[in-house]
Amino acid sequence: xxxxxxxxxxxxxxxxxxxxxxxxxxxxxxxxxxxxxxxxxxxxxxxxxxxxxxxxxxxxxxxxxxxxxxxxxxxxxxxxxxxxxxxxxxxxxxxxxxxxxxxxxxxxxxxxxxxxxxxxxxxxxxxxxxxxxxxxxxxxxxxxxxxxxxxxxxxxxxxxxxxxxxxxxxxxxxxxxxxxxxxxxxxxxxxxxxxxxxxxxxxxxxxxxxxxxxxxxxxxxxxxxxxxxxxxxxxxxxxxxxxxxxxxxxxxxxxxxxxxxxxxxxxxxxx
Amino acid sequence: xxxxxxxxxxxxxxxxxxxxxxxxxxxxxxxxxxxxxxxxxxxxxxxxxxxxxxxxxxxxxxxxxxxxxxxxxxxxxxxxxxxxxxxxxxxxxxxxxxxxxxxxxxxxxxxxxxxxxxxxxxxxxxxxxxxxxxxxxxxxxxxxxxxxxxxxxxxxxxxxxxxxxxxxxxxxxxxxxxxxxxxxxxxxxxxxxxxxxxxxxxxxxxxxx
Numbered sequence: 001x002x003x004x005x006x007x008x009x010x011x012x013x014x015x016x017x018x019x020x021x022x023x024x025x026x027x028x029x030x031x032x033x034x035x036x037x038x039x040x041x042x043x044x045x046x047x048x049x050x051x052x053x054x055x056x057x058x059x060x061x062x063x064x065x066x067x068x069x070x071x072x073x074x075x076x077x078x079x080x081x082x083x084x085x086x087x088x089x090x091x092x093x094x095x096x097x098x099x100x101x102x103x104x105x106x107x108x109x110x111x112x113x114x115x116x117x118x119x120x121x122x123x124x125x126x127x128x129x130x131x132x133x134x135x136x137x138x139x140x141x142x143x144x145x146x147x148x149x150x151x152x153x154x155x156x157x158x159x160x161x162x163x164x165x166x167x168x169x170x171x172x173x174x175x176x177x178x179x180x181x182x183x184x185x186x187x188x189x190x191x192x193x194x195x196x197x198x199x200x201x202x203x204x205x206x207x208x209x210x211x212x213x214x215x216x217x218x219x220x221x222x223x224x225x226x227x228x229x230x231x232x233x234x235x236x237x238x239x240x241x242x243x244x245x246x247x248x249x250x251x252x253x254x255x256x257x258x259x260x261x262x263x264x265x266x267x268x269x270x271x
Numbered sequence: 272x273x274x275x276x277x278x279x280x281x282x283x284x285x286x287x288x289x290x291x292x293x294x295x296x297x298x299x300x301x302x303x304x305x306x307x308x309x310x311x312x313x314x315x316x317x318x319x320x321x322x323x324x325x326x327x328x329x330x331x332x333x334x335x336x337x338x339x340x341x342x343x344x345x346x347x348x349x350x351x352x353x354x355x356x357x358x359x360x361x362x363x364x365x366x367x368x369x370x371x372x373x374x375x376x377x378x379x380x381x382x383x384x385x386x387x388x389x390x391x392x393x394x395x396x397x398x399x400x401x402x403x404x405x406x407x408x409x410x411x412x413x414x415x416x417x418x419x420x421x422x423x424x425x426x427x428x429x430x431x432x433x434x435x436x437x438x439x440x441x442x443x444x445x446x447x448x449x450x451x452x453x454x455x456x457x458x459x460x461x462x463x464x465x466x467x468x469x470x471x472x473x474x475x476x477x478x479x480x
Contacts, residue, residue, distance in 0.1 A: 004416065124393065217389060
């Protein structure tokens with residue numbers, strides 16, 4: 001018996017509705033975020049993440065309402081992110097009942113926000129989301145601002161993107177990961193932009209270098225299409241948690257099935 | 272009077288999730304720092320997320336240290352959660368050295384990163400029950416999983432105060448403690464799905480006895 005690896009369904013929401021389609025015939029309203037969250041709790045999800053893709057401050061009240069309602073019915077930890085920019089934004093979401101919040105663009109633009117919020121609310125509730133994309137390098141060159149990692153056919157470094165993956169920053173993702181850890185981030189939610197949406201598996205190299213170099217838990221994200229992908233990201237990527245959306249939402253693989261397969265593969269799971 | 276649980280509010284952590292969990296069990300609870308309300312309650316919960324020193328300072332500023340001692344002396348059931356467990360002990364070495372409530376003899380120490388790999392200890396881990404005679408863990412299967420978030424853990428001086436043990440890396444630590452009318456969990460029952468809710472139900476039933 002030991003600390004288990006975690007399976008985390010991710011719900012993209014806008015106006016309290018899950019926007020990436022869902023296909024649960026046994027739910028009264030498959031698009032209702034709270035109801036889906038409850039369904040996942042009952043079916044063995046270890047945590048949940050809500051990402052508000054509207055992410056505008058005028059809609060913040062709707063998000064807070066969602067957090068309140070979720071807290072009344074869901075008794076596993078849940079994280080909320082999307083458009084949070086200030087200590088006040090974070091405070092509102094935590095007060096409403098979220099266990100953790102994620103910061104992405106705002107953290108890159110204002111790293112002090114990580115430090116301030118970790119100091120006020122504790123590192124355990126500050127999750128930094130990093131969207132990383134590979135830059136391939138044929139020949140190594142001298143550049144201390146990048147970490148080159150050997151991959152199958154050469155080398156690459158990972159670049160941080162912000163604004164929902166639209167804007168490259170020139171920042172090295174791994175060095176940014178080290179910086180956010182020092183500033184007080186309690187966990188890192190690491191999304192591979194190369195793999196996201198492909199359903200061909202996680203970026204195992206990316207996940208592994210983060211897991212090996214940083215001493216905070218790494219939540220791997222982007223690319224899950226089968227239970228084997230999740231097994232791989234735990235075994236070879238050394239992830240602490242695996243995040244997935246569509247394979248759960250469309251009920252292609254129920255959470256219990258994924259967890260059982262991980263357990264069969266020798267990965268500690270809460271069954 | 273209506274059965275009521277007081278959740279001590281001393282500005283540390285997410286009290287709402289405990290309140291909501293009790294509401295889910297149809298139990299009235301009040302989130303309060305009023306000594307009278309705390310002393311009149313049928314059961315008292317000491318929650319907490321954050322730093323030990325800050326927590327003791329807040330309790331002191333609100334004159335709640337003696338109130339908590341009085342709760343225990345009156346025989347009212349007290350339930351500590353996470354930091355609320357740690358505060359029950361004699362002292363902590365968290366960022367300095369701080370005196371705790373000293374309701375249970377023992378120390379609170381930081382996980383040795385060499386022995387556990389990553390700190391904080393975040394996630395679901397199992398609890399090996401040491402003594403099934405206690406009411407609080409009735410109906411909880413041995414090695415059930417609960418949700419943990421913490422960097423420090425308690426070292427009770429007396430083995431009889433250890434009700435559950437959890438293994439993290441190479442450290443076997445006390446995850447449930449009890450002494451007379453005091454119970455505490457290092458994990459968050461309100462975030463531990465059905466087994467966690469069962470622990471709250473047990474506490475409520477104990478308070479009603």
